[in-house]
Amino acid sequence: MRNFVCTVIGLFAAALASGQLKTEPVALADLPKNVHYQGKPMQAVQFQDKTGNYLALSTQTGSLPQNGNDEFRQAHVYGYVYQLKDKATPVLLWQLHDLVTECNLDMEAAFIPGSFAVTDLDKNGKAEVWLTYRLACRGDISPAELKIIMHEGTTKYAMRGIGRLKVGKITQHDGGLILSSSFNKAPAGFRQYAGKLWNKYVQETIN
Numbered sequence: 001m002r003n004f005v006c007t008v009i010g011l012f013a014a015a016l017a018s019g020q021l022k023t024e025p026v027a028l029a030d031l032p033k034n035v036h037y038q039g040k041p042m043q044a045v046q047f048q049d050k051t052g053n054y055l056a057l058s059t060q061t062g063s064l065p066q067n068g069n070d071e072f073r074q075a076h077v078y079g080y081v082y083q084l085k086d087k088a089t090p091v092l093l094w095q096l097h098d099l100v101t102e103c104n105l106d107m108e109a110a111f112i113p114g115s116f117a118v119t120d121l122d123k124n125g126k127a128e129v130w131l132t133y134r135l136a137c138r139g140d141i142s143p144a145e146l147k148i149i150m151h152e153g154t155t156k157y158a159m160r161g162i163g164r165l166k167v168g169k170i171t172q173h174d175g176g177l178i179l180s181s182s183f184n185k186a187p188a189g190f191r192q193y194a195g196k197l198w199n200k201y202v203q204e205t206i207n
Helices: 002-006 188-201
Strands: 040-049 052-060 064-066 069-084 091-103 106-111 117-119 128-138 145-152 155-162 164-167 177-181 203-206
Touching: 052 106, 064 091, 069 106, 069 128, 091 106, 091 128, 091 145, 128 188, 145 188, 155 188
Parallel strands: 164 203
Antiparallel strands: 040 052, 052 069, 064 069, 069 091, 106 128, 117 128, 128 145, 145 155, 155 177
C-alpha cells in the first residue's frame, strides 16, 4: 500500500494546461486491499489533487440473469473513487451505480471507451472525475440513453439525454436530445467540457 501511494506523489504538480490531470493506470493485480467493487473492471487510475491521493475505478457487469429468470436480463455500470490515506484502509469517497433491468431485448449498459477523464478545469486544485456511458434495451434500431456524470469531490453533476444513431452511412434524425442537465448551474468550464463530451459521443454507429 505504501508503494502504491508513493507512486502518485507529484502527479498534481504535473497537471496539464488544458485542465487534464495526470493519471497513472493501475493493473487489477495492483489494486489496494479493501478496495471493493462489483462487476468487471474496465479502467482503474490513480491521481492526486490538493486534497489527497485517489483511485478511480469503473466497472460493468454485462448481461446477467434477472432474479434467475432466463427471459429477462439486467446489466449494471459502476464507478468508484477511493481516497488513499497512508497506512490506512482506502476510504470510499463516492460511488456511481446505474443499470438496465427487466430487459428481454438487445441490452447495453457500458462505459464509452476513451471517455474517462480526470480534470481540474476550474483550477481550484480539486479533481473532477468524468464518466460517460450508454444504457439501452431495444428490439429495433433506436438510440440509446447517453449519460455524462462528473464528481468534484462529493459534488455531482449530470447530463442525461438520448443519443443519435448512424446506421451504415445514414444518420437518423431522431435523438440527440439533452433531456436534463445539472451542468446548467455549474461553472462555465464544466458546462463547456460536458458539452464537448456530449457532441463527441452523442452519435453511436451501427454497421
